[in-house]
Amino acid sequence: MRKPRRVVPRMLAPSRILRTTPSQAGGGREREDLVDYAEHAIAKGSRSFALASRLFDRDTREKVWLLYAWCRRCDDLADNQDHGGTLGEEEGAERRLTAIRLLTERAFEGLPTADPAFDAFGLVARESGLTREMAEDVIMGFELDARGWRPRSEADLARYCYHVAGAVGVMMAQVMGVPRDDSWMLDRACDLGLAFQLANIARDLDEDDKADRCYLPVEWLVEEDIEPGQHLKPHHRQELTDIAARLIRRMERHEAYARLGAAKLPFRQRWAILAAARIYGAIGRRVVELGTRAWDHRVVIGRLEKLRHVAAAFGEAVRNKPEEPPEPPAWTRGAILIDVRMAQPIPPPPMEPLADE
Template sequence: MTVRELDAAGITDPRLRRAYAVCRELNARHGRTYFLATRLLPPARRPAVHALYGFARWADEIVDDLEGTPTAGERARALAALEGELAEALRAGPHADGSVPVLRALAHTASVHGIDHRLFHDFMASMRMDLDVTDYPTYDDLYLYMHGSAAVIGLQMLPVLGTVVPREEAEPHAAALGVAFQLTNFLRDVGEDLDRGRVYLPGEVLARHRVDRGLLRWCRDTGRGHTRVREALREVAAHTRSVYRDALPGIDLLDPVARPCIRTAFTLYGGILERIEAAGYAVLHRRVAVPARRRAAVALDGLARLTAVRLHRRIAHPRYAADTARPVPRRNVLP
């Protein structure tokens, strides 16, 4: 966490500053696309985004990557302990002082920006599902999981980003964007998820194309594709594109200084989907990625957009030129 970001956000307590630094490190290490996009936000808003991502990543590590190959029971106990500490931290708000740094930062962010605590509890409910649910028979089943694992992330972000309309109008688009990103991840990581014993592709789609775990495993083990698998993945990709279309109008409902950040994330994640399609859906044995040159070009475009917004704001509304430590308005902001 840079001193500039922490100072801009008005975070002065040394322990809290260290907690936010842990979250920023998690974002930088594990969320390349998110981290790149976050750097296009005004400095005062970045720590809150790092806190939200850091918490989500911390919980995900318990579910997926806890060292020592723990048993299901050990994972469940670790997740239950985190959930208990989360509830305590949220009750304490900005004065949270537990043993988990990411929770201190999260509680502070939730308090400063007025984020609904139910969104964090819904997230934890989906993390619990990952302990014993290994497949999803229908889209309805998958969307129940994605509400907590993805849609709520978009909803948590809205108070930090700010909107130019009543927040309720932007919420469906924010939730859709979280879902679109996760569906993209499911397509990109289908092979890795299979290694963890999970399939996040709807069973109804797989059945329609006569695809089962055995065929997915064969593709994973041999590095070869299969027509039926490609067609199933193509159908999920088409559905994912429709979710991106639902999400897109929401970008223009955000505070103008936040739009370049979200547009950059939207473009880069859409780029992952394009790479999956260009690879002929051969994702079971390798992980596709947006080339560095393309990522740089998208980031530069986002920076140009942000510069234009700042210039307009400086000229038209001088008193709004600096993004300070004040919380983002809950409703409307001047463009």
């Protein structure tokens, strides 16, 4: 009786043609294609920032667009919306946040993500030396929004503004070539982001309320004797106006300190930053000027006025002599970071596969 022949499992394909996915910045996509995608994303998502970004030199401009595309896409995924439009259903927020983290990690590794916004981020991260910690600081802001978080204290508001805007400012500074160890310049970049976010909060109180969101600290509402969920009611318009003015006073302090940082940048970068600061600052100050009528309609700055701010920023960039602010902002990046690192973190969702195996 013959001995049975041993069966050796055969590979489905010869080993010589099996390859691991190569690591390439941008996931293998052409840089030109990613820049085109990012340009379209910023033009659709933020007309004010899109205009200011045109003032950068070409290399900086393209990197800023690439970073913006990732920020915009993460925000849209977290809120289940399209380019900042109407908020979608909250169901599935955990899974969307998992997707953001997984795709961002693949982007850092240079692996294809099947999403040009994340591939764009992988490219600019590789070119500019962005870190995973920087990215996670920003993702934490999307997570707070996706989970319906609301600030109870002023320190809570500071941390929120840092995650959704200050941390983005830090990344933008590095994209512009600011060294990672230049803490003073990164602080000023953070100031600019905080200023932008404070202006946005003051302007968008009505829109946020319709989306069942509120970024005003509970402590501030209590100080004004505003009942929970009632801050947009007509009988509280004056109190709301006072709170908005409080936000804009803080905005102006951060804006002034951001100007000190802009003075250290090359001319084209300085011009772009000053133009953006002027446009967003004008939005915040318009809210204060309108008083109780500030939320009857969304405050916008027309194109002609934006162009005037661009021209004024040019003159300011040429002179390059920012005034020393009379007093520093109450919030500093160092203090916020201490609070962020010490605060009880929101545990990240489990790293589940994006699709069934």
